[in-house]
Amino acid sequence: MEEKIIQALILIIPLLMAVTLHEVAHGYAAWMFGDPTAKLAGRLTLNPVRHLDPFGSLILPGLLIFSGSPAIFGYAKPVPVNFRNLRDPKLGTIVVSAAGVGVNFACALAAGLVYQIIAPFAGDSTIFLLAARLVYGFCIISVVLGVFNLLPIPPLDGSHILSALLPPGARQKYEQIGTFGVLILLVLLMTRSLDFLITAVISPLVRFFTGG
Template sequence: MLSELDIIKILATIVSLMIAIIGHEIMHGYVAYKYGDSTAKDAGRLSINPIVHVDPIGTILVPAVLYISGAPFLFGWAKPVPVNIQTVIYNGGYKAGIAVALAGVTYNFILAIAASILLGFLETQQHSLGSALLAIFLMYSVIYNIVLGVFNLWPFPPLDGSNALRFLAMQFRWQPVVNVLNKIEPVGMILLIIIIATPLSQWFFMPARWLINILL
């Protein structure tokens, strides 16, 4: 039977992970909107209503399986926000494409830093049930935002890091880089599964563990 602390941890996990992954997607659409692409806005995807962003697999199934299996970290994803990247590039160039690609990651890192600062402030206050609950939520916010941010920076399609690298290469006409990304794009998801399901994940998530240790 779940204890009260277990229930609190589960709720903190769900809320912090939802804020991390849904906000991540909203920021892609918001930055694209700033560059003249209203696709996400017209589709109602700039809303903070979590229902419009939930992906049954990425938002529910994957985090649940990782939690039940006792994985050392959780991550997931929301339904991708639609972006007309051609409109974005037309209005702002490849730099705008990079900005849209990195908008979600930037959101995650800023949120993690903010949560870390608030957590440090709480440690100087008198302890109460409310502050303890908030501390658990903030701790998970740091962890999940860092994991999500680092994961999305991996240079494998269709992750944000790959998209940012592609636009950067196009900006500076590094065609060999674009060619490599085009070649691995059809097998990008397979590469991600192999990394996540093997000891390779220890190496690829090393920056996440380093940043979490600093912030916590």
């Protein structure tokens, strides 16, 4: 049980960091394209408390960890974006939506490099071992967030990218499933219907970043 709690902390702490960076990236991208909504709301901050969603940041990942799910996923409160303020609504929507994913993959690369540096010392020091586990966890979480957010399921980023690319009629019909998006994603995760992403995409990317 003690190891389970340690494992949960090693995953939840990096998760809070990853979702915070993810949301801040969205806000900065929107600001660069002319929408100051997130900045005015005080959401361009690395303070995770400002971004926490009780269910998405704590309850959902906790349920997945203790249920033995191979994929640990979570989310923060979306930063407010007024897409009508964007100088180029179509391109801006795509860039803003992709910004969080891009930052997650950049974090995975950085974490993987740090892990490769400190992993050889993990057997000689408890501190290095804990640091290696935290960094490895951050790499995994960053890859998972990056990959899962590309799924075209509302409200994930992939759905906004796809919506921006669809013609108006198809876009309107597609966006109608948004109300059920979180429920659809939760069911897919809990029933392990997305396990193929772990074996085909996530695991190879983690091995690549960490030199495994």
